[in-house]
Amino acid sequence: MDVVLAEWKARTLSEYRCASVTGELLLWLMRLGFSSEVIQQCHKVLGEELEHSDICWEVYATLGGDDDPLECAEGSLVIPHAYGEASFDRLVLFVIDHFCIGETLAAPLFEAMTDKVAKAGPKTAVKRLAKDTAGHKDFGWAVLDEAIEQDDTYVLNLAKKHLPTFLTRVETAWGYIPERWKEPVGPEEGKYGLIPRAVYKRIFYQEIAESVLPELDARNLPGRQAWSKRKKR
Numbered sequence: 001m002d003v004v005l006a007e008w009k010a011r012t013l014s015e016y017r018c019a020s021v022t023g024e025l026l027l028w029l030m031r032l033g034f035s036s037e038v039i040q041q042c043h044k045v046l047g048e049e050l051e052h053s054d055i056c057w058e059v060y061a062t063l064g065g066d067d068d069p070l071e072c073a074e075g076s077l078v079i080p081h082a083y084g085e086a087s088f089d090r091l092v093l094f095v096i097d098h099f100c101i102g103e104t105l106a107a108p109l110f111e112a113m114t115d116k117v118a119k120a121g122p123k124t125a126v127k128r129l130a131k132d133t134a135g136h137k138d139f140g141w142a143v144l145d146e147a148i149e150q151d152d153t154y155v156l157n158l159a160k161k162h163l164p165t166f167l168t169r170v171e172t173a174w175g176y177i178p179e180r181w182k183e184p185v186g187p188e189e190g191k192y193g194l195i196p197r198a199v200y201k202r203i204f205y206q207e208i209a210e211s212v213l214p215e216l217d218a219r220n221l222p223g224r225q226a227w228s229k230r231k232k233r
């Protein structure tokens with residue numbers, strides 16, 4: 001059960017971090033002339049991320065977790081992208097990395113967690129996470145579209161420079177199985193909403209090919225060049 005507890009603890013903090021960085025984004029959207037529609041959506045996403053954290057915490061506590069999963073350094077709750085640079089740069093880089101790439105990949109991963117989940121608390125939680133995360137990725141692409149409307153050449157140059165790093169990072173997190181990896185997630189853990197690394201890997205490559213790269217193509221952003229330029233292991 002250690003792996004199950006650790007995972008729900010990590011999810012609680014990760015969702016809280018999503019809420020915190022979405023709060024920072026909300027202020028930038030307001031200051032940089034984005035539409036009230038995306039500002040309202042951002043506000044909704046922030047609320048949902050906060051609820052996700054509460055839901056995950058409830059699962060963690062029900063499974064026996066009795067410490068505070070949100071204990072962390074304050075610095076880990078802020079947007080790290082291009083610190084000290086112009087807000088527009090920071091917004092674009094954060095949105096591409098966290099929402100357009102991250103949430104687009106996370107949505108089907110949460111969906112996969114609903115496949116084998118059988119215990120009541122985790123089941124309600126992963127279903128809710130899967131449903132909302134699909135909306136969060138749409139929000140991310142909508143913000144990027146408005147940024148492109150504001151200055152397409154500038155966004156293109158930022159994307160060109162940073163996409164290879166973003167893609168390398170997610171591939172390391174989700175598309176890679178370390179040598180001599182001993183998979184701790186089996187059928188029993190699956191009942192608690194966990195999926196093995198092999199499933200992360202399969203879904204990662206599938207979604208890069210079927211969602212992330214086509215969405216970048218649709219915006220004339222050089223996803224495919226970045227994908228071939230990423231650091232391969």
Ligand SMILES: [Fe+2]
Pocket residue numbers: 015018048049052129133
């Ligand atoms: Fe979330």
